[in-house]
Each structure stands twice: as structure tokens, then as C-alpha cells.
Amino acid sequence: MAQTLSRPTASARAPGGGLALFTTLAGAAGAVTMTLALYGIFVLAPTERTQGVVQRVFYIHVPLAWTAYLAFGVVFVGSLLYLLRRRRRWDVLARSSAEVGVVLTTLVIVSGSLWGKAVWGTWWTWDARLTSTLVLWFIYVAYLMLRAYVGDPDRAARYSAVLGIVGFLDIPIIHMSVIWWRTLHPEPVVLRSEGPALPPEMLWVLLMSLVAMTCLYLSLLGLKLGIETLREDLRARRSPPAGQ
Amino acid sequence: MPPTPVQTPVSSPPTVRRPRPLVQLGALIWKDLQTERRTREIVLTTAVFAALALLIFVFAFDLRVENRRAVAPGMLWVTVTFATLLALGRTYASEKDQGTLEYLLTTPVDRSLLYLARLLATLVFLLVADVLTLGLAGLFFDLPLLTPGLLATVFLGTLGFASVGTLFAAMAANTRAREVLLPVLLLPVSVPVVIASVQATAADLGGAAGDHPWLGLLLAFDGLFLGLSALLFEHVLED
Amino acid sequence: MQNFWYLFAAYTLVWLGLCGYLLYLAQEVRALRRELQSRPAPSAEDGPAA
Numbered sequence: 039m040a041q042t043l044s045r046p047t048a049s050a051r052a053p054g055g056g057l058a059l060f061t062t063l064a065g066a067a068g069a070v071t072m073t074l075a076l077y078g079i080f081v082l083a084p085t086e087r088t089q090g091v092v093q094r095v096f097y098i099h100v101p102l103a104w105t106a107y108l109a110f111g112v113v114f115v116g117s118l119l120y121l122l123r124r125r126r127r128w129d130v131l132a133r134s135s136a137e138v139g140v141v142l143t144t145l146v147i148v149s150g151s152l153w154g155k156a157v158w159g160t161w162w163t164w165d166a167r168l169t170s171t172l173v174l175w176f177i178y179v180a181y182l183m184l185r186a187y188v189g190d191p192d193r194a195a196r197y198s199a200v201l202g203i204v205g206f207l208d209i210p211i212i213h214m215s216v217i218w219w220r221t222l223h224p225e226p227v228v229l230r231s232e233g234p235a236l237p238p239e240m241l242w243v244l245l246m247s248l249v250a251m252t253c254l255y256l257s258l259l260g261l262k263l264g265i266e267t268l269r270e271d272l273r274a275r276r277s278p279p280a281g282q
Numbered sequence: 283m284p285p286t287p288v289q290t291p292v293s294s295p296p297t298v299r300r301p302r303p304l305v306q307l308g309a310l311i312w313k314d315l316q317t318e319r320r321t322r323e324i325v326l327t328t329a330v331f332a333a334l335a336l337l338i339f340v341f342a343f344d345l346r347v348e349n350r351r352a353v354a355p356g357m358l359w360v361t362v363t364f365a366t367l368l369a370l371g372r373t374y375a376s377e378k379d380q381g382t383l384e385y386l387l388t389t390p391v392d393r394s395l396l397y398l399a400r401l402l403a404t405l406v407f408l409l410v411a412d413v414l415t416l417g418l419a420g421l422f423f424d425l426p427l428l429t430p431g432l433l434a435t436v437f438l439g440t441l442g443f444a445s446v447g448t449l450f451a452a453m454a455a456n457t458r459a460r461e462v463l464l465p466v467l468l469l470p471v472s473v474p475v476v477i478a479s480v481q482a483t484a485a486d487l488g489g490a491a492g493d494h495p496w497l498g499l500l501l502a503f504d505g506l507f508l509g510l511s512a513l514l515f516e517h518v519l520e521d
Numbered sequence: 522m523q524n525f526w527y528l529f530a531a532y533t534l535v536w537l538g539l540c541g542y543l544l545y546l547a548q549e550v551r552a553l554r555r556e557l558q559s560r561p562a563p564s565a566e567d568g569p570a571a
Contacts, residue, residue, distance in 0.1 A: 092524035095531045102535070121517055141542045148538065149531045156527035176470035183466055187457045197453045200514045201467065204446065207510065208471050211503055215474035218494040219481065258542065265549050272556055 057267070061260030068253030075250040078243035092156040097243055099149040101251035102142055103171065109139030109255060110178065110206055117202030120195060126270055129195040132202055134262035136181050138255060143175045166220040170213050177205040191273065306391055310399030321407065328369045328411035329418075335361040336415070336422050345423065354423050355483035359439070359476060361419070362412055366440065367465050369407050370447045373400075374455035393516030401448045401508070408440050431486040438500040439479035445504055446471055449511040452518045474503050 079097040086093035116132030119125075150168050155161050162168070181201050188194040236244065339357040343349070413428075416436055420427030447468050454464040482496035 090524050092528045092531075094528055098532060098535055121514075138542075141538065145535050145538045148534050152527050152531040152534070156524040173470050173473050176466075180466045180470060183463065184453070184457075187459050187463055188453075189458070193456065196517050197456075200449065200453065200517055203514065204449070204471060204507070204510060207506070208474070211474045211499070211506070215477040215499060218496075218499075219477045221494075254539070258539075258546075261543075261546050265546060265553060268553050268557075272553070272560070275560065 057260060057264055061257055061264065064253050064257035064260055068250060068257050071246065071250035071253055075243070075247040078246050083240055083243040084237070089157055092153060095149055095153040095156075097247045098251075099146060099153060100244060101248045102146045102149065103167075104248055105251045105255040106139050106142040106146055106171075106174070107209075108252065109135045109142060109259070110174070110209070112259070113139060113178070113181070113202045114206035117199035117206075120199045121203070126195075127267075129199065130263060130266045130270060132199060133185060133195075134266050135259055136178055136198075136202070138258045138262055140175065140178045140182060141258075142255065143171060143178065146171050147175060164220070166213075166217045169220070170209075170216045173212050173216070174209065177201075177208070181205065303392065303395060307395055307399055307402075310391070310396065311403050324369055324372050324407045325410050325414075327372070328365050328407065329414045331368055332361050332365045332411060332415040333418055335364060336419055340422055350423050350425060351487050352484075354419065354425055354427075355480045355487065357423075358416070358419050358427075358483060359480045361415055362436070362439065362479075363443070363469075363472075363476060365411055365415065366408055366443045366447060367468065369411060370404065370444070370451040370468075371454075371461060371464055373404050373407065374451050374460075393519060394512040396519065397448065397512045397515035400452075401444055401511075404448055405441065405444050408444055409437065412436050412440050425487065429486065432483060435479055435482040435486065435497065435500070438497060438504055439475055439482075441504045442475035442479075442500055442507070443468070443472055445508040445511050449515055449518060452515070474499060478503070 075097070079094055083094060083097065085091055112135040113132045116128045116130075116135060120128035120132060147168065150171065151161055154163050154165075154168070181198055184201055185194050185198050188197055336357065339361070343353050343357065345353065413433070413436065416427050416432065419425075447464075450467040450471075451464055454460045454467060457463050478496040478499045481494070482500065485496065
């Protein structure tokens, strides 16, 4: 991780060795840990008493959510650093992580919806977590739309950096307001996915899945970073570079 | 030293004595409110829109006596939300305004002051329109809405929209799809404002809204995002 | 066991989603490569990182 965020190369040239190595390592680690995690999810983890097998969605739903938040944290850092330093690489980091983050958030919503359908009987429910995730999704889709609709790349970078910062700092407030809102209309049946406390076998499987998903995120990010850096390179070639 | 006129920035070396911030702020706000005609125009169109939106709600929902208190907060705030979007879009609409903005950027005015001026001017439009909406809603729904509690809620909620909205409207104004982009940018971020405002209104009307400190949440949101937007505004301006 | 299909669907969709995104990224790489080839490189460039 430290490799990507402070690459030794000073220019915005093709990332070359560092990034490629990082991506490959993350991908390999992801493959290994994901295999182990899947074994844990489907074989090792005990079946939950109330919900039956479908509760195992938990082991991919929660790590997806965790990495989505990680992705948006990276967007925040990239946005902040871009506004402070005005180096292209931070903008590349922010927009790459935003795209991966939107993909992950979409999957959180999809998996959550299926799980909810199995457990609560409806495809959609306004429970606090799903609602907050939906709002999060909208914020970062807005980020991508903003980039798409602003013509000048410099301005696009600046504007989306602003949104990246505002959006991320808003997340805790959104959570709080949605949770308060939710407690006014409690669900007819409140099924706690984790039970009073996670038994150790479940916890380990969850952690393994978390690690696997994080590696997956890092490898996707690495791929996207490579693509975007190349794109910046091409753009710099098209118009003679006016410094960073 | 030759007297430096306060209102008109001079293209002299930066060693010119800068007028005090409050004076600058006043001048900037005045510029934004400058054509009384424009102020009146924005307030009027926003108010008419709000009245029409309320009318649609009257047709859309069952407003029998028992329902009114339950439904009114939501209707009110949907109306305020969309009226705010309209008004924010309008404040950056005129081309002449863009030119003035660029001119201002050549002066050594603190960017945060520009933000504050823009925010306060927009707030004037919005608050007038929103209080009008509140009164009208009270009339249509036959509810006592012009209470200090509700006025405070409307103030804090409007401030919440306006704080981030001023920042985002400046961004959206420079894009191809400005009418669509502003709501896309503003609404998700403003979710806490909507939730808190509706619940605070409901609580004020005597409905069961739990005992969460909604106004406190609004206050926190306003404070945080006002400061944040003031800091970030310069990045939205320079070109 | 009656909820098995939801479990299956959830995991399948997640993997389809991730693989779909990978395919999309691969497409982007191809497009960039094409563009690279159509432009004479002014200096030696490393290939795309992916």
C-alpha cells in the first residue's frame, strides 16, 4: 500500500514496476485468501439457528461494505492531497478508488437486498444500514457524474476533490440521522444478523473474508490506477505538459 | 497615499491597504442583492413555485383532519427542498454574474469572504421564500405553522441546504447539465438536513418524533458544512 | 435449506459483478493500448501496468 501512495517516480509517467508489482501481489494474495475464505464461509462456519444457510451472505456482505468504506476513505485522502499539493497522481488515486468504491457499494446493496428478501420477505427495506449505504451510493455516483459532466480535466479534478471531501465527512452524520430516523419506525421483526455476540468460529471466517476482500479491492484499485495513469500520460502527450 | 475607494478594486500593486473584512463582506452582499429587481424576481418565482408545489400536495394526499399533522412536515420540506434547488440554480444563472465573479477574482478578497457573501445573499432569498412557504402551508393545511420553534427549524434547515448548496451550485453552474447536476450533488449530501428538519417539524407539531435532538443535529451540520464550504470555496472558483 | 437459492443468488451476483468490472477494466486497457499504438511515442514508455 505504501508503494502506491508515495511512488518513487516523480513524474506522471507510466507507473511501471512499482504499481504492477503491487497489483500482482494484491491479486495473488486475494486469490489465496479468497479461496480460504470461501472454504471458511461454506464449510467451517456454523449455520445460524434462526436464519439458516442464507445468513452466510453476511460473510461477503459485511466485508464488501467495509472495503467500500475503505475505498471512500482513499477517495477522501486523494481528494485532500490533490487540493493541497495539486499533483495529478492524487486525483488519479481519488477517481480510481471512487469507481471501485461504487462497484463495491452496488454489490453491498445487491447482496443486502437478497439477504433481506430471504429473511424479511421484501426486496427492499429501509433499515438503517441499507438506507445509509444507498445514500452513500448516491453520493459517489454523483462524484462519477460530476467528472463526466465537467469538460476541463483540471476543473473536474478540483470539483470532484471538493465533493470527495464533503461527501466523506458527511458519512457519519448521515449514519447518525438515519439511525435516529430508523428508531422511530422499528422493523416488525428485528433479526440481528450477528446475534448477541459473534461466536469465535464466525468471527474468524468473517476476518478471513475481510482480508480477502481488502486484497481484492487493492488489486482492483491497482488495475484502475494503472489505467488512469496511462490515460493521464496520453493526455499529457496530446497537449504539451505544462508542468504538474 | 492616494485614497483607495472601498467598493471598487483597483489594479494597483498588492500593497494597497485592504478594506476591513466586514466592509468587504457588506459590499459583496450588496453586490449580490444589487438589483432589487433580481432579488424580487428570485423570491417571487421561488414563492410561486412553492405555492404550486403545495397545491399539488393537496391533490396528492389525503388531508383529512387526522392526517394533516402527520403529512404536513413531509410536504413542507419536500416543497422547501425543491424550491431551494430552484433558487440556488437561479443565483448563478446570469451571465453577467459570471463576469462579475471573474472580475472579483482579480482582487485580493479572501475567498472565504466571497463564499460568505454568496451564502448570505442566497439565504436572504431563501429565508424570505421559505417563511412565505411556511405561512402558505399553514393556510392550506389549516395548521399553526408560524411558531418560533418552526421558524427556527426552517432557518436551520434552510441554512443547511444553503451552506453546501452555495458550494455545489457554483460547481454545477460550470457544467453542461447544471439543472440536473445540482440536485444530484446536493440531495444525497443533504439527507441529514431533510431527515432532521422533517422530524423537528413533526415534533413541533406535536407528533411523535422520539426524543432525538434534531435541532442539535441541524446545528452541527450547519456549523460543520458552513466552515467546510467556506474553506473549499476557493477551489471551486479559480480558473 | 429453503433459503439456499437466495444465498446462491447473492454470491453469484457478487462474483458476476466483480468479474464484470474486471472485464470492463480489460476493455479500458485494450482501448488505451489502441490509442497508444496510434500515437508515435516521443520517448520510451513502459507498457501499461496491468
